[in-house]
Amino acid sequence: MASTDQAVVEFRLGDVVRLRRSHPCGGHEWLVDRLGADIGLRCQGCGRHVLLDRRTVERRSTGFVARGDLALSRAVAPTARDAHDSPAAGESGR
Numbered sequence: 001m002a003s004t005d006q007a008v009v010e011f012r013l014g015d016v017v018r019l020r021r022s023h024p025c026g027g028h029e030w031l032v033d034r035l036g037a038d039i040g041l042r043c044q045g046c047g048r049h050v051l052l053d054r055r056t057v058e059r060r061s062t063g064f065v066a067r068g069d070l071a072l073s074r075a076v077a078p079t080a081r082d083a084h085d086s087p088a089a090g091e092s093g094r
Contacts, residue, residue, distance in 0.1 A: 009058045011039060013076060014068025017061045023048065029065050035073065 011017075015032040022028050027045025034040025038051045052060075 011035060012068035012070055012073040016044065016065040018063055018065055019060045020062055032068060
């Protein structure tokens with residue numbers, strides 16, 4: 001059984017991550033271009049696109065080469081924390 005004590009890695013659109021194993025083209029760096037349960041990655045060497053589940057990406061990544069735009073990521077995929085910070089759509093400020 002896997003431990004659930006590990007913190008969730010916050011990925012952003014536009015992040016460039018380094019993975020442990022190299023792609024067949026020789027590239028190690030991948031651009032995050034989709035967020036959700038699956039994370040879309042584009043190889044920076046050859047442009048190949050893959051979808052991997054979040055858990056796999058967290059396990060295989062060794063770190064960030066560059067960080068993406070936080071505002072863009074929250075606009076596209078707001079987190080539960082963001083939902084508590086602002087009023088829900090349709091609510092008045094009364």
